[in-house]
Amino acid sequence: MRMAAPKSATADTGRTYGGESAAARQERQRRQFLDAGLTLFGTVGYRATTVRMLCKEAGLIDRYFYKNFQDTEDLLAAIHGASMDHIEAQVLAAIAATTTRTPDAIVAAGLDAFFAAVEDARMTRVCWLEVLGVSPRIQTLYTQRIQRFARLLLDVAQQLQPRWPLDDEEADITTIALVGAISQSAMHWLLTDYHAARATLVSANARLLRGLVGALGEESADRR
Amino acid sequence: MRMAAPKSATADTGRTYGGESAAARQERQRRQFLDAGLTLFGTVGYRATTVRMLCKEAGLIDRYFYKNFQDTEDLLAAIHGASMDHIEAQVLAAIAATTTRTPDAIVAAGLDAFFAAVEDARMTRVCWLEVLGVSPRIQTLYTQRIQRFARLLLDVAQQLQPRWPLDDEEADITTIALVGAISQSAMHWLLTDYHAARATLVSANARLLRGLVGALGEESADRR
DNA sequence: CATATTTGACGACAAGCGTCATCAGAAATA
DNA sequence: TATTTCTGATGACGCTTGTCGTCAAATATG
Structure with a gap:
């Protein structure tokens, strides 16, 4: 009587095959x-x-x-997570590699890395089009990632301009809105087959950030 | 031999029933x-x-x-169109009804009407979450609507500040980005169960617009 | 070489869906 | 009143999909 048990070859058990463990x-x-x-x-x-x-x-x-994977939704979640990880890593690396560390240069480097990353149409479509309206679980993952990006933006912004005369709630909404601006730019870029130059997208979104900082500065001055 | 022909009761043909034509x-x-x-x-x-x-x-x-309707996608398109029509009408009506016609007042009125409209969670979810990633046809409708909103924004902005030192392409991207900021704000508001006060959303997005106008003004001044 | 495991091809099954046909009752019409 | 039209209920069909089982070939192991 042999042990005719293929067992649950879930993990590290199992012989090598084709030269692979x-x-x-x-x-x-x-x-x-x-x-x-x-x-x-x-x-x-x-x-x-x-x-x-x-x-x-x-x-x-x-x-x-x-x-x-459990099902296709599980696969979608994994792909979304990996793609967003990749984009975020590219942005952070570009920011860290900035030599002239002026606010404008850092923002430009981060935005340029972001738009360079979303030139991969598949990733952009999955992360900003396909994940929406799938299920509550996927929706939560999407929301968490957007908030993560928003927090990243806030971190950078606060290093450049520490005086935010806003309560936490309005600060959150503001950064979420900024992420939305950048996201919509990327979506529009994708949907127009990347017609515009990347530098144009960087320029337009950098101006939005610069403008916001300016407006906040004026409000701080007024309040003083 | 009777005319056993229910015919194609497509349009105005057909008898009244239940008191309705x-x-x-x-x-x-x-x-x-x-x-x-x-x-x-x-x-x-x-x-x-x-x-x-x-x-x-x-x-x-x-x-x-x-x-x-042809199919559920056809119904979705109709609902999306009607909802966007409604939101746009609300915004335009609010702008037209503004008494103090200063730039800030007009922007605030438009934004307030917009966020009041998207307090209907069903509409917001359909127009910003469910329509994405459905089909090329629906995608086109969504894109056209976003661009329509962007053009509306540009019209208002040019009445307030006619000097846009940007070429058409960058102006397009900028307004698309602004629509994205407002859209993401609305989505985030929906996904957080409308926790924040409407005035906070209006304030944050108005500041973004104000900041952009300021940045554009500085660039115009620099160029002069 | 003999046995065990891994892999791919193929088919089967239940379930859900869009779509259509049928039939009986309600309402209008002549 | 007799006939036609409108409406709702019900069931059936063909198709697709997720999911699982079987079998033979390829590969590893003792």
Whole structure:
């Protein structure tokens, strides 16, 4: 009587195959589905994408899809998170690499890195178009990411101009609005096939930030 | 041999029923489905809404749905258009009704009317969350509406401050960004259950506009 | 070489959906 | 009153989708 037990090969158990360990295989399969999802969600759209399509695009079968993700919504969440992580990292790296550390230069560097990142149409479409209206769970993830970006913006802004004569609530709304301005610019850029020059988008949004800082400064002066 | 021909009762042909003419009935049925769609799309969401649900909510059967709309996407387009028409009308009416016609007063009146309109959570959700990522056709409608709002904003702004030292492309992007700021504010307000006071949203977005005008003014001055 | 595991191909199944047809009752019309 | 039209209820159909099971080939292991 043999142990005819394939067991639950969930994790590190399992023999090597094709020169890859079980863990390496699982990770590669996961990446393949992430890539396939980014491509399909970013072209035909999330709601038009089926498990079969994902498997065909990834070159794998559904067994390995379900081993890595609960369902397509789970995959969407993973792709959204990874994409936003990537964009944020690009922005932070560009800001950190700024040599002339004037406010305008830092803002320009951050915005330029952002718009350079969203030149990947698939990512932009997934992160700003496809994730909306999917489910409460995805909605929460989207909202948290927007707020995270807003906080990042506030951090940068407060380093440049520490005097915000606003209570927390209005400050939150203001930064959210700024994120919305930048987001809508990116969406519009995508939907017009990236016709405008990236520098134009940077310039327009930098002006918006500069204007806000100016208006806040005047209010501080008035209040004094 | 009778004329057993119900004919295509598409339009004004047909007898009265329940005290309503055929045209009146058709219009009422259409309204019922518009209401049902606004409620369902605005609560459970567009993709979770089926024809059966719409019929149950409207108190009608599917025959009258297909008589008025091609499919649920067609209904979504109609609801989006009507909602945006309504919001725009409210804003224009508020602007027209402004007594003290200073720039700040006009902007405040328009923004206040806008945020008052989006206090209807169903409309806001449909117009800013549910329509995204549905189909190319709906995407086009959304984009056109955003651009229409942007042009409205530009019209108002140019009446207040005619000197825009920007080429057309950058002016377009700037107004789109402003619409994005206002839109994101509205979305965030919705997603936080309208916690903040409406006046706070008006104030934050008015400041953004004021700041932009200030920045543009400085650039004009520099260029001179 | 013999056995166990991994992989891919294929098919099957239930469920949900859009859509249409039928039928009986209500209301209008001649 | 007899006939026609309108309305709602019900069921059926074809299709797609998620999900699971089976089987043979490829690969690893002892």
